[in-house]
Amino acid sequence: MTTLDIIYYLIIVINFVVSIIFVRLWKQFYFVYFFVIIVAEFLILLFPNAQKIYNILDIFTIIFLGFIFQKEIKNKIWLAIISFSAILLSIYFFSISKTLYSIYTGVICCLYMIIISLTWFCEKVINEEKNGSLLKEQLFWISSSLLFWAVFYLFRMTPMYWIQSEDKNFLIVLKYIFQVATNLSYILFLIGLLSKRL
Numbered sequence: 001m002t003t004l005d006i007i008y009y010l011i012i013v014i015n016f017v018v019s020i021i022f023v024r025l026w027k028q029f030y031f032v033y034f035f036v037i038i039v040a041e042f043l044i045l046l047f048p049n050a051q052k053i054y055n056i057l058d059i060f061t062i063i064f065l066g067f068i069f070q071k072e073i074k075n076k077i078w079l080a081i082i083s084f085s086a087i088l089l090s091i092y093f094f095s096i097s098k099t100l101y102s103i104y105t106g107v108i109c110c111l112y113m114i115i116i117s118l119t120w121f122c123e124k125v126i127n128e129e130k131n132g133s134l135l136k137e138q139l140f141w142i143s144s145s146l147l148f149w150a151v152f153y154l155f156r157m158t159p160m161y162w163i164q165s166e167d168k169n170f171l172i173v174l175k176y177i178f179q180v181a182t183n184l185s186y187i188l189f190l191i192g193l194l195s196k197r198l
Contacts, residue, residue: 007183008183008186011187015189018190022194028068036060051100052100054101055090058090058094059090059091061109062090066083072120073116074123075119075123079119083112086111086112090104093108110150110153110154114151117150124137136195140195141188141195146185148181148185149185156177
C-alpha cells in the first residue's frame with residue numbers, strides 16, 4: 001500500500017464521517033454513498049481479483065448521482081433519459097464482460113458524471129438569480145469534483161491497453177497522476193459537504 005493509497009482511504013473516511021456528523025447532509029444520503037465506497041474498497045483489499053465490485057460501484061454511483069441531481073436539475077426528462085440509459089448500458093456491459101473489470105461501465109459512469117455536472121453548471125449560469133456566489137453552493141464543489149475525476153479517469157483508462165503494450169513506464173506515471181487526481185477530487189467533494197448552501 002502506497003502513501004497515496006493511505007491518503008485516499010483517509011479522505012474517504014473523513015468524507016464519510018463529515019456526512020454523518022452534519023445532520024443537514026442526511027437527506028442527501030451522502031453517508032450511504034461513502035459507506036458503499038468504503039465497503040467496496042475494503043472488499044477489493046481482501047479479494048484483489050474481485051474487481052467486478054468496481055462495476056457494481058459504477059452502477060451504484062450513477063443511481064446515487066441521479067438521485068442527488070434530480071432535485072437540482074430542472075430538465076427532469078433529460079436527466080431521466082440519460083440516467084436510465086447509463087444504468088441499462090452499464091448493466092449490459094457488466095453482464096457480458098469477460099475481464100476482471102469492464103472498462104465500459106467506468107467510461108459510461110464518467111460520461112454520465114460529465115453530462116450531469118455540465119448540465120447543472122449550464123442551468124446555474126443561465127438561470128442564476130443574483131443570490132450569491134456559486135462557490136457557496138454544495139453542488140458546485142461536487143460537480144467540480146465529478147468533472148475533475150471523470151476527465152482524469154478517461155485520460156487514464158481509455159488508452160490503457162494501448163499504452164500497456166507501447167509504454168509501460170508511462171502507464172505507471174498515469175497511475176500515480178490518477179491517484180493524485182482521485183485524492184484531489186474527494187477533497188473537492190469534502191469542500192462541497194462543508195458548504196453551507198445545499
